Amino acid sequence: MTHEEANAQQLFRRGIVKRTPLDNGISDEVELDCGHTIICIVPLGVGVPVFCSECLHSFIAREREGKTLEKIIYSNDRQLPLKLYIYAYEGGTKHGGGVWVRHTPKYPDEEITTPEALLAAGRAQAKGEEIRVCNGSDFCVFHSRNGQVIYPPEGFDMFWESLLRQ
Numbered sequence: 001m002t003h004e005e006a007n008a009q010q011l012f013r014r015g016i017v018k019r020t021p022l023d024n025g026i027s028d029e030v031e032l033d034c035g036h037t038i039i040c041i042v043p044l045g046v047g048v049p050v051f052c053s054e055c056l057h058s059f060i061a062r063e064r065e066g067k068t069l070e071k072i073i074y075s076n077d078r079q080l081p082l083k084l085y086i087y088a089y090e091g092g093t094k095h096g097g098g099v100w101v102r103h104t105p106k107y108p109d110e111e112i113t114t115p116e117a118l119l120a121a122g123r124a125q126a127k128g129e130e131i132r133v134c135n136g137s138d139f140c141v142f143h144s145r146n147g148q149v150i151y152p153p154e155g156f157d158m159f160w161e162s163l164l165r166q
């Protein structure tokens with residue numbers, strides 16, 4: 001067993017709530033205090049902590065999902081229209097839908113002009129909110145957080161100027 005495996009075994013230990021012997025005479029169905037049911041061959045009593053493989057699996061699945069969602073592909077293709085996202089965080093959850101940006105909105109109810117987008121982004125930047133601007137292929141052409149521009153390297157002013165000049 002590796003060091004990491006040993007840690008995982010400790011981390012996902014759960015108490016036994018109920019054991020039900022299976023027909024095979026070897027193993028038991030074991031209900032754990034995390035709500036999972038696992039098959040166990042070691043005859044341990046109620047209350048004893050055992051390793052929950054289900055908890056480990058859901059932990060790994062959540063980790064993978066989180067990494068996929070956060071994988072951002074940056075691009076220099078900033079052809080309008082672009083989609084502007086400004087994120088607010090409430091109770092650890094991220095909120096914020098995107099809005100399309102065009103020089104002349106085709107659908108004024110759902111889209112904003114480039115100067116309006118610059119104004120909204122400027123306010124969000126000053127507040128340190130997370131801003132993302134994505135192109136039609138959903139690649140990220142601008143990204144900033146906590147007032148720091150992560151992409152593109154030329155920074156906030158040059159980026160927005162280049163959009164206004166398009």
Ligand SMILES: [Zn+2]
Nearest residue numbers: 034036052055
């Ligand atoms: Zn579990």
